[in-house]
Amino acid sequence: VKLDLRLHEALLFVPCPRTLAAKMFALRTRIAAHSTKNAISGRLILARGFAKHVDNARAVILDRESTLEVVNPTTGRIEKEIPVDTHASLQSKFQKSKAAQGTWAKVPISEKINMLQRFGTYLDEEKDALATTLTKEMGKPISQARNEINAVKQRISFFVDHTEEVMKSEVARKTDAFEEIVSYEPLGVVGNISAWNYPYFVGANVFVPALLTGNTVLYKPSEYTPMTGDHIARLLHKSGVPEEVFTVVHGRGQIGEAVAGLPLGGVFFTGSHPTGVKVASKAAPNMARVQLELGGKDPAYVCADADVEMAAKSLADGAFYNTGQSCCSVERIYIHRSVYSKFVDVFVAEVKGFSAIHDPLDSKAYIGPLARSVQVDFLKHLTDHALRRGAQIACGTGQRLSEHNGNYFSPTVLTNVNHKMELQHLETFGPLIGLQMVENDEEAIALMNDTTYGLTAGVYTPDRARAERILGQVDSGTSYWNACDRVSPFLPWSGRKFSGVGSTLGKEGIRAFLRPRGWHMVNPSK
Numbered sequence: 001v002k003l004d005l006r007l008h009e010a011l012l013f014v015p016c017p018r019t020l021a022a023k024m025f026a027l028r029t030r031i032a033a034h035s036t037k038n039a040i041s042g043r044l045i046l047a048r049g050f051a052k053h054v055d056n057a058r059a060v061i062l063d064r065e066s067t068l069e070v071v072n073p074t075t076g077r078i079e080k081e082i083p084v085d086t087h088a089s090l091q092s093k094f095q096k097s098k099a100a101q102g103t104w105a106k107v108p109i110s111e112k113i114n115m116l117q118r119f120g121t122y123l124d125e126e127k128d129a130l131a132t133t134l135t136k137e138m139g140k141p142i143s144q145a146r147n148e149i150n151a152v153k154q155r156i157s158f159f160v161d162h163t164e165e166v167m168k169s170e171v172a173r174k175t176d177a178f179e180e181i182v183s184y185e186p187l188g189v190v191g192n193i194s195a196w197n198y199p200y201f202v203g204a205n206v207f208v209p210a211l212l213t214g215n216t217v218l219y220k221p222s223e224y225t226p227m228t229g230d231h232i233a234r235l236l237h238k239s240g241v242p243e244e245v246f247t248v249v250h251g252r253g254q255i256g257e258a259v260a261g262l263p264l265g266g267v268f269f270t271g272s273h274p275t276g277v278k279v280a281s282k283a284a285p286n287m288a289r290v291q292l293e294l295g296g297k298d299p300a301y302v303c304a305d306a307d308v309e310m311a312a313k314s315l316a317d318g319a320f321y322n323t324g325q326s327c328c329s330v331e332r333i334y335i336h337r338s339v340y341s342k343f344v345d346v347f348v349a350e351v352k353g354f355s356a357i358h359d360p361l362d363s364k365a366y367i368g369p370l371a372r373s374v375q376v377d378f379l380k381h382l383t384d385h386a387l388r389r390g391a392q393i394a395c396g397t398g399q400r401l402s403e404h405n406g407n408y409f410s411p412t413v414l415t416n417v418n419h420k421m422e423l424q425h426l427e428t429f430g431p432l433i434g435l436q437m438v439e440n441d442e443e444a445i446a447l448m449n450d451t452t453y454g455l456t457a458g459v460y461t462p463d464r465a466r467a468e469r470i471l472g473q474v475d476s477g478t479s480y481w482n483a484c485d486r487v488s489p490f491l492p493w494s495g496r497k498f499s500g501v502g503s504t505l506g507k508e509g510i511r512a513f514l515r516p517r518g519w520h521m522v523n524p525s526k
Contacts, residue, residue: 068223068250073139073369074360074406082226084251087258093247094262097189097216100244105186105214109167111240112212113160118239120153123200130231132361137225138196138371139407141360144322152200156208158489159510163212166510172518177526181519186214187265187289190513193256193279194229195270196222196371197325202293203232205493205504206268211241213513215266220249220259224371257282264288266513270327272427273452273498291502291512294495295427296455297331299448300484301470302343303441303461304336310482311460312346318458318484319433320354320411323368328456330484331428333435334444340437347435348395348413354431355396355411357404369406370430376400376409379430386414386421386434398432419450427453441470448474454496458484 067081085093123130131145140148169183190210195202199221207217221229233248249259253275260267260282266289269279276292283290300318302311318330335343360368370376383398396412409431417423417434424434438444448457458480459467471479477494480486487493492506503509 068226068252070137070224070227072136072406073371073373074136076405079136080227082230082250085249085255090249090255090258090262093249094189094218096244097218097247100242101186101188101214101216104211104216104242104245107214109164109212112214113163115236115240116156116160116208116212119236119241120156122235122238123149123152126231126235130228133227133231134199134225135360135368137227139360139369140322141358141365141368143363143365148198148200152204155201155204155489155505158505159208159212162507163209163510166507167213167514177523179519179521179523181521183517183519184213184511184514185517187513187515188215189218189262189264190215191218191220191259191262191264191267191288193220193259193267193269193271194222195327196224197322197327199225199228200232201487202270202327203229205509207232207236207246209510210268210513211246213510215513216245216247218247218249218259218262218264220251220256223250223252226250262286265515266291268502268504268512269293276500289512289515291504292495292500293327293493293502293504294498294500295429295453296328296495296499297425297427297451297453298328298456298458298476298484299332299334299451299474300330300458300460300480301438301441301444301448302333302335302339303459303463303466304338305462305466306336306339306460307462307482308339308342309346312343313350314460314482315484316347316350316354320351320367320431321485323370324431324433325371325429326485328478328485328487329429330458331433332424332448332451333433334438334447335435336444337437337439340435344394344415344435351395351411351413357401357408367411367431369404369408371407373407375430376407379409379412379428379432382421382423382426382428382432383412383414386417386423389418389421391415391417391421391423391434394435396431419447425451441466445470445473452498455499456480456484458482 068084069081070079072079127146127149130149131142134140134145135142167184169181172182173180192206207219210217229248233246236246237243249255260279263286267279267283268291269276270293273294276294280290300315315330315333354366357367358365380399391414394413394415396410398412399410401408401410411431414434417436454476456478457471457474457476459470460482461467464481467481475496477496489505492503492508494503502512
């Protein structure tokens with residue numbers, strides 16, 4: 001009997017410090033499944049038995065791990081232990097959220113707006129303490145943590161100003177005999193599986209419009225930023241949002257999968273492409289709306305006529321801000337041959353200014369530790385792979401910074417890179433960048449498109465028409481002219497190819513939380 005065990009293998013390699021017992025349980029499940037014999041319907045029996053055992057194994061995993069350890073990536077010390085949800089507690093929270101949704105949808109939009117505006121005010125009042133927590137959780141330099149919290153108010157303002165307009169019913173067609181109308185209704189209960197790199201930004205992009213449009217939210221913060229998730233919930237509840245309307249669910253990847261598998265109205269996930277595929281597959285049987293903001297390998301091209309100094313400084317910031325852990329960090333830079341040498345000189349000088357590592361709680365810090373220790377080894381692997389194929393180090397060491405206790409990687413710039421190197425294909429998500437020379441615009445376009453991702457792309461040139469011509473041939477959800485690593489609440493944020501499906505932000509990011517109803521209203525007297 002042939003059995004696809006990919007799901008089982010994923011179960012065995014759960015990224016959790018206390019899963020040995022669960023792994024052994026899964027292994028016994030595999031052995032038991034293979035022992036099932038039936039000459040006529042063995043395949044069906046095995047498939048059903050395996051599915052049952054997998055469900056049981058997942059429940060065991062959810063119930064065995066009792067806490068999350070929040071490890072400070074700067075010091076390696078445990079900041080706090082957070083109780084995690086079990087299979088039973090998740091089901092209970094879902095049922096309460098589902099029961100509350102109808103009442104919440106009837107709350108006047110003006111009251112919802114007041115609550116979300118109060119939330120923004122409370123964020124501002126507690127900004128310093130909230131930023132400190134975020135820095136301790138995932139290593140974001142304190143000044144950048146404050147910047148993130150400050151900017152959330154702009155996003156709240158956009159949604160507050162536009163949600164009521166987007167929700168209005170529309171008359172599609174009208175005659176004396178009939179009227180055709182489109183109305184918009186909330187999805188119901190929304191699962192918000194959020195990210196650690198910008199928990200306030202990424203979370204607010206989902207839960208603010210979700211709440212304003214009448215949905216209830218099961219909010220699963222990243223296991224790397226659970227304290228921030230609790231602060232978000234506390235301030236929303238303080239603002240008047242009922243606890244059963246915005247509910248935090250804590251846990252690792254297994255809890256995220258369990259959330260995605262609930263009979264929700266929608267699942268909104270931000271994270272890696274492989275995890276996004278798992279989320280989508282878990283949500284599919286329930287026909288829930290799925291929106292995925294996934295990875296990127298965002299390119300930028302510096303044309304021959306570009307302002308080289310401006311471009312170099314802009315792209316250095318775009319590649320290294322938030323220690324290179326932004327969703328739209330610049331990860332590939334192509335430079336026209338005629339300005340390559342000058343660009344490298346200015347770019348490297350700028351990055352060297354970032355390289356003086358401070359405690360991320362120091363307001364002068366620009367580069368911090370990586371949120372995940374495993375990423376340090378991955379960046380070293382990418383560097384070594386590129387060096388073996390001819391790349392050269394222009395700045396940094398391509399190594400862990402051994403003089404620091406935390407997850408520090410030397411901010412590194414490589415030159416003489418090409419597309420035979422993993423560096424130019426795999427998502428870096430850290431302070432490492434390669435600079436590649438190109439001969440002309442056509443080569444740049446071809447290389448920018450040589451990726452499985454399609455989040456953002458940028459072109460540096462004073463010639464707008466040239467930039468539009470180049471960017472129009474690059475398959476990305478967002479295009480930048482003389483800019484990078486920029487997000488506006490007024491524009492849709494969407495990915496193509498492996499960068500995801502759906503849109504957050506913009507009016508499309510409000511419609512994402514609504515479902516249309518068509519009304520055929522026929523006048524019986526006509």
